[in-house]
Amino acid sequence: MDEPTIVILGGGVGGVVAANELHAKLKEKARIVVVERNLQQSFQPSYLWVMTGERQPDSISRDIARLDRKGIEVVAGEIESIDTAGKSVTVSGKQIEYDYLIVALGAELDFESIPGLAKAHTYYTLDGAERLAGELKQFKGGQVTIVVAGAPYKCPAAPYEGAMLLEGYFHSRHVRHNMKLAMYTPEPLPMPVGGKTLGENIQEMLAHKGIDFHPEMQLTSAKGGELQFEDGSTAAADLLIVVPPHRAPAVVRDAGLTNDTGWISVDESTLATAHDGVYAIGDVTRIALPDGMALPKAGVFAHGQAEVVARNLAAQILGHAKRETYDGTGYCFLEAGGGVAGMAQGNFYGEPRRITMRSPSPVWHWGKVAYERYWLWKWY
Numbered sequence: 001m002d003e004p005t006i007v008i009l010g011g012g013v014g015g016v017v018a019a020n021e022l023h024a025k026l027k028e029k030a031r032i033v034v035v036e037r038n039l040q041q042s043f044q045p046s047y048l049w050v051m052t053g054e055r056q057p058d059s060i061s062r063d064i065a066r067l068d069r070k071g072i073e074v075v076a077g078e079i080e081s082i083d084t085a086g087k088s089v090t091v092s093g094k095q096i097e098y099d100y101l102i103v104a105l106g107a108e109l110d111f112e113s114i115p116g117l118a119k120a121h122t123y124y125t126l127d128g129a130e131r132l133a134g135e136l137k138q139f140k141g142g143q144v145t146i147v148v149a150g151a152p153y154k155c156p157a158a159p160y161e162g163a164m165l166l167e168g169y170f171h172s173r174h175v176r177h178n179m180k181l182a183m184y185t186p187e188p189l190p191m192p193v194g195g196k197t198l199g200e201n202i203q204e205m206l207a208h209k210g211i212d213f214h215p216e217m218q219l220t221s222a223k224g225g226e227l228q229f230e231d232g233s234t235a236a237a238d239l240l241i242v243v244p245p246h247r248a249p250a251v252v253r254d255a256g257l258t259n260d261t262g263w264i265s266v267d268e269s270t271l272a273t274a275h276d277g278v279y280a281i282g283d284v285t286r287i288a289l290p291d292g293m294a295l296p297k298a299g300v301f302a303h304g305q306a307e308v309v310a311r312n313l314a315a316q317i318l319g320h321a322k323r324e325t326y327d328g329t330g331y332c333f334l335e336a337g338g339g340v341a342g343m344a345q346g347n348f349y350g351e352p353r354r355i356t357m358r359s360p361s362p363v364w365h366w367g368k369v370a371y372e373r374y375w376l377w378k379w380y
C-alpha cells in the first residue's frame, strides 16, 4: 500500500507543530504536506513588542519553507476549497488529495463588519503593530482608547497586555501625564473564562495604572474619532486601537465545516470533526466548556491539540494501539509593563475550572522572552 497523505491546512502555530510531530513519528511512512499562503510566519505574541519598538518584524519571523529540508512538503498558495466528501483540497487552482486532513486555518480578522474600524490601529497583525509603533513614536498626547470590538478573539490576555504595555511605554518616554487611557470591551470583566477572581485582579491592575475600564460595551461605529456603542453611549479617541471581530476563514465557512456558532465543532478529546479523516485544531474551532463558555483561542491550545492529533494519527498509521486525549490544560503570560508579567494557568476542562494567576514579576516576563526564543528556534 502507498504511504498515506496527510494534508495540514495552515502553517501557523497548530500547523507547524502538527507537521513536525507527524514527521518525527512517521518519517518516510507518510507524505506530510503543509499548505500556507504566507511563508513568512511570525510569532504573534511578540506583536505587542513590535508595537512598543522592542522587536523588529524580521526578528520574530521565520520561513516555513525551511520545513522542506526535514522532508515535510510545503505548498505555498491560497486554499480555495475543501471537499470533505471527495477528500481533496484546491490550492491556487491545483487539487491535492488527502487520506487525512488537519484544518489549522486560525481565525480571520473582520474589519469590515463595523463602520470605521478599518481606519483604526491594531496590533493584532504584524503590519498593524509596525504601523502603530511608528504612530506611537510621534504621538504627543491625548485620549488613547483600546476597544475589543467583538468576542471571541484570540488570546484573551492580549488586549489587557496591550493597554498595560502602552501605559509603561508612555511612562518610559516621560509623556504619560499627557495621556488618558481607556479600554472598552463587550466582556463582563477581563478574561471571563479565567473566573471572577482573575478578572478582578486584572481590573485592579488596570485601575492602579490609571486605565479606565468599561465592560459590557459593544462597539457599533468608529467613524471620525467618535466611538458609538450599542447602549447609545459615545466615547472619543485621539488614538484608537482595536481588537477586530474574528470569524472562521471564508474557505472553512464555504466548505460547510462550521456550525451555528460560526466555528468548527470538534470532539474535545480527539479534535475529530464530523467528517471522515478530518481533524480541526486551534483558533478555527469552538470547544464548549461545561459551563457553556468556550475554550479560549490561544496558541497554547493550538499547540497541545496539534500534538495529540499528530501522535494519534501516527499511532493509527503505525498500527499502535495507544491513543492520547487532549486535556485542555493551558497557561498564559500577562505582560504588565515595566518589565514584569503575571502568569495565569489551569485546566480549562476542569469541573470546577480553577485558573490561578501568579503575581507580576520579572521572572514571568523573562519566561515569556525565553519562550519566544525557544519557539522560533524549535519549529523551523
Ligand SMILES: Cc1cc2nc3c(=O)[nH]c(=O)nc-3n(C[C@H](O)[C@H](O)[C@H](O)COP(=O)(O)OP(=O)(O)OC[C@H]3O[C@@H](n4cnc5c(N)ncnc54)[C@H](O)[C@@H]3O)c2cc1C
Pocket: 009, 010, 011, 012, 013, 014, 015, 035, 036, 037, 038, 044, 045, 046, 047, 048, 077, 078, 079, 080, 104, 105, 106, 107, 123, 124, 125, 154, 155, 158, 249, 251, 281, 282, 283, 284, 297, 298, 299, 300, 301, 302, 332, 333
Ligand atoms: C497580539 C497577540 C498576542 C498573542 N499572545 C498569545 C500568547 O501570549 N499566548 C498564546 O497562547 N497565544 C497568543 N496569541 C494567539 C495565538 O497566536 C493564536 O491563538 C495561534 O496562532 C493560533 O494558532 P492556529 O494554528 O489556530 O492559527 P494561526 O497561527 O493563526 O495559523 C493559521 C494559518 O492559516 C493560514 N491561512 C488561513 N486561511 C488560509 C487560506 N485560505 N489559504 C492559505 N493559508 C491560509 C494563515 O496564513 C495562518 O498562517 C496571541 C495573538 C495575538 C494576535
